[in-house]
Structure formats: C-alpha cells, structure tokens
Amino acid sequence: MTNVQLKAYKVSRINFNNAVQSTVHLNLNNKVSHNVKYTDGAVCEATLCIEVLDKNHPDVLSITVEVKGIFDIKRGVEKEFVHVDTFKELFPLAKALVTTVTANAGIKPIIVQNIDIEEQEIYRFDMKGAEEENS
Numbered sequence: 737m738t739n740v741q742l743k744a745y746k747v748s749r750i751n752f753n754n755a756v757q758s759t760v761h762l763n764l765n766n767k768v769s770h771n772v773k774y775t776d777g778a779v780c781e782a783t784l785c786i787e788v789l790d791k792n793h794p795d796v797l798s799i800t801v802e803v804k805g806i807f808d809i810k811r812g813v814e815k816e817f818v819h820v821d822t823f824k825e826l827f828p829l830a831k832a833l834v835t836t837v838t839a840n841a842g843i844k845p846i847i848v849q850n851i852d853i854e855e856q857e858i859y860r861f862d863m864k865g866a867e868e869e870n871s
Contacts, residue, residue, distance in 0.1 A: 737744045739809040740780075740821045748783070749802035754841050756797050763791045767772055770823050782822035785810060786830045799837060799846070803830045823853045830831055 747749045756762070762809055767787040782805050789798035803826050831848045839845035 737781070738821050739810050739817045740825065740826075741814040742777075742825045743808055745803055745805040745807045745826065746805045747801070749785075749800065749832065749854045750837065751798070751800040752841065753795065753798045753839055754829045755795065755841060756759060758841055760793075760796060762797060762844065764788055764797075764848065767804070768827075768851060769851075770826070772815070772822055774815070774818075778811060779823065780807050780809055780818060781805070782819075782826055784823065784826040784830050786827075786834055786848055788834060788848065797843075799834055801833045801837070816823050820853050823851075827851065827853075 737778070765788070767785075769771050770782065771784045772782045783802060784799065784800040784805075787798070787800045790796050805822065805826050807818075807822055827850075831850075834848050835845045
C-alpha cells in the first residue's frame with residue numbers, strides 16, 4: 737500500500753524542439769529529476785521533470801516535460817518513502833506525455849525507459865532555517 741495519495745496534478749511545462757531531418761541519426765540522452773517540498777501538515781508537492789535530447793545536437797531534438805503533483809501523506813511516514821512513492825505516481829504521467837508529444841510530432845515516438853527508483857541513489861538535502869542554525 738502506498739504512503740501517499742495523489743490529490744491533483746498538472747503539467748507545469750512542456751518544451752519541444754523538433755528540427756529532425758530524415759537522414760539524421762539521433763543519440764538520445766534522458767535526464768530525470770524529482771523534488772519534493774513538504775508543508776507543516778501531511779501534504780507535499782512533488783515535481784518530476786524528464787528531459788530528452790540528442791547528445792551531439794541538442795538543438796536538433798529536445799523535449800522537456802515537467803509534472804507537479806499534490807499528495808496527502810500518511811502520518812509518520814519517512815521522507816525517503818514519500819520521495820519514492822511520489823516518483824512512482826508522477827513518472828508514468830510524464831513518460832506518457834513525452835511519448836504522446838513526439839508521436840504526434842511526426843517523428844518516431846520516444847519511449848522513456850522505466851526507472852526503478854528504489855535501485856537509484858537518492859540525494860537528500862534538508863535545508864535548515866536560520867533559527868535552527870543559530871540554536
């Protein structure tokens with residue numbers, strides 16, 4: 737059972753550049769970023785961004801999709817589990833958008849490979865407020 741419940745989501749950004757010629761061989765690179773902002777209550781906002789671009793010619797083909805979601809969090813759940821679960825909820829939405837946009841752009845659809853977030857390194861930065869630092 738998941739530790740979060742998706743209450744709402746929106747696509748906050750789509751950037752697409754398509755200057756692909758039929759003779760161009762593409763060497764695509766994917767970048768995925770994910771960030772979670774917590775409130776004082778049991779709610780968080782997660783942002784997931786997928787960027788796909790040609791390694792050698794990013795001006796030829798690039799697409800960036802950013803999706804934001806609002807989640808309710810079960811009480812007492814550690815942030816690492818919230819991070820993983822919000823990723824699992826938002827990644828398929830962003831992935832589908834990349835495929836849909838490219839499929840409708842007259843090029844071969846780009847299908848972003850699935851990511852097993854639980855097998856990835858997660859970097860966590862807790863930002864302390866000025867009051868906490870001076871204590």
